Amino acid sequence: xxxxxxxxxxxxxRETMATKSFERIVGVRESTIxxxxxxxxxxxxxxxxxxxxxxxxxxxxxxxxIYGSLVLEYSEIGLWPTKSSENITWxxxxxxxxxxxxxxxxxxxxIHQGRLKRRSDCNTTSIxxxxxxxxxxxxxxxxxxxxNHMDRLKPGRDxxxxxxxx
Numbered sequence: 001x002x003x004x005x006x007x008x009x010x011x012x013x014r015e016t017m018a019t020k021s022f023e024r025i026v027g028v029r030e031s032t033i034x035x036x037x038x039x040x041x042x043x044x045x046x047x048x049x050x051x052x053x054x055x056x057x058x059x060x061x062x063x064x065x066i067y068g069s070l071v072l073e074y075s076e077i078g079l080w081p082t083k084s085s086e087n088i089t090w091x092x093x094x095x096x097x098x099x100x101x102x103x104x105x106x107x108x109x110x111i112h113q114g115r116l117k118r119r120s121d122c123n124t125t126s127i128x129x130x131x132x133x134x135x136x137x138x139x140x141x142x143x144x145x146x147x148n149h150m151d152r153l154k155p156g157r158d159x160x161x162x163x164x165x166x
Contacts, residue, residue, distance in 0.1 A: 028138060036131060037085070039099070041082055108120075
């Protein structure tokens, strides 16, 4: 267990961390990023595989618009072309915030031959909800022992954090 660690003025750790803790943190980070990418890229992959048609009225219109919307939105936040977890230097919180802001555009609802075409129903993506659920799962992975250890760390006069003995 780490007894002492130094942090700089911004609160970043200046010294090495216990290998076990570091590996756990990196592992959780990578698996969370991969899960978030899975949510995003599964949406675009759906449209390139064309297994089903989501639009009940005219797939030649809605599906390409939704696909293009996703690609443009992902490109705007730096996730298109597709990335891998090693390419991401952002914090998980920033990544989650960016993905939650993705807007999927569809044609507006229309009345055609006396029938309402709810084109907004063609968008069955649930990116925001899935991302929130994944982020919540990641936050629960942090071990109680890590929380307890961090609670025992107290700042010393030397600018380092020292573990207060129980």
